[in-house]
Amino acid sequence: MSIRIVGEVMTDEVVRACPDTSFKELARLLTAHRISGLPVVDDDDKVVGVLSQTDLVRRQAGRRRRPSAVAGVQGPWSRPPRRHPRLPHAPTAGALMSSPAVTVHPEQRVVDAARIMERRRVDRLPVVDAEDRLIGIVTRRDLLRVFLRTDETLRAEVMDMVRARVPEPVRDEVRVQVRDGVVRLECPAREDVDTTALLRAAWRVDGVVGVTCGPAVTPPDRR
Missing domain, CATH: 3.10.580.10 (CBS-domain)
Structure with missing residues (x-):
């Protein structure tokens, strides 16, 4: 991954x-x-x-929002103008x-x-x-x-991640679909398959924007 x-x-x-x-x-x-x-x-x-x-x-x-000085008649209460005004920094x-x-x-x-x-x-x-x-x-x-990576690229990385985390006998039973960055996982219902861990790992693939889990796939009868 x-x-x-x-x-x-x-x-x-x-x-x-x-x-x-x-x-x-x-x-x-x-x-x-x-x-x-x-x-x-x-x-x-x-x-x-x-x-x-x-x-x-x-x-x-x-x-620009600072109020400008109001022009008017100078009175005894007004401040005299500065002869050498200080320029703003x-x-x-x-x-x-x-x-x-x-x-x-x-x-x-x-x-x-x-x-x-x-x-x-x-x-x-x-x-x-x-x-x-x-x-x-x-x-x-x-x-x-x-997040502009293609769905095909995301699916390949998620598949590699899933296959590394499930037992070898059931790897071919795992299904991964990706559409618009949303991953859908379908895994067999087995005690040795941690679906929650697979969902969390899929979230860690960069570019994935969502992860869902489909109905469990029932393993085929091997008798």
Whole structure:
């Protein structure tokens, strides 16, 4: 049985930013590389946050919502205008990023990475090594490719898995059907066949989106 891991589907050439990367440079990086987000790393290449287009848009929207000064007659209670107004500092990646970053390791299963994305509501996961240094990135699009595997490929892998877990005399009695990623197992009703274990193992095949068990197949009369 083949189980895909993050290291097999990740992109190892990663566009990254530093905490002091300016807003304008961040916008340029996202546009030039046609990406919707990127990791932010420190001087040791360790991931300190993740920044997305949404973070940039939210920043701009927040600036536009700020109320402007109301023009009117200056009174004794009003503050005198500053002769040398202080210019606002341009926002940087360190101020805009989401931190701490949600990361994965290359040996983790693709399906586990997909669950992390769904649970944390993120579209990308930086991939880090044992020392938390950036080595790649995986996106929802990368993970989706695993679930586009053909039914024929899934059936072959499930069949190999089943035959390795049932006694040899009954291997030919096991039936496996796959349609749109949903596996249907039909196994003989025997004490030495653990149907529950077979169902769990079928779920572990990458690309399987559902598993059902059909009616037990009665072994043929061998008398």
